[in-house]
Amino acid sequence: MAALRALRKSKTLQYGVPMMLLIIGGSFGLREFTQIRYDAHKLHCKVDPALEERIKKNQVTLESEYEKLKDSSLDDWKNIRGPRPWEDSKSFQEQQR
Template sequence: MLNLKALQRNKTVRYGIPMLLLIVGGSFGLREFTAIRYEAQKHRRKLDPSLEAKVNVERQSVILEEEYEKMKQMNLVEWKNIRGPRPWEDSREYQEQQRSRQKEKD
């Protein structure tokens, strides 16, 4: 009885052992939860076999020279960078300004 009361008063037994159990138990728990998370991501990434075959064919058929030829055919001299509206601006008003500017140039 005397030893039990002495153990209850001991700070290591009272605070240290529960803290160690929390840390060690938490690491095992987190390992299980993260394993579930990564398994779920693997299942979401799986594609239908027919769709996956199409994606792989498209990836393999891209040739750098063909893409270069497509870029040469594009008219980049007359290309214009148009800024979109800011979040605080009214998008309809901004679109009307862009349209009126375009009409003035034409």
């Protein structure tokens, strides 16, 4: 009986054991909740096979874009600034051109 009283008054049993249970149990709980998140993300990101084929067929590569821009003249470009918030955007852009 005296040993039980001593164990109940022990700071380790009173505060340490519940804290360890909370930390260990929390890690298992967090693992389950994060797994649900990743599983839901996998289900949500599935793509229609027909759409996937269209995406693969219309691949734009860096080389193809380079070929388009290779022949264009970049020496005669004009820098047009955007309008200020207090300026009318349409009329200002017409003036700049």
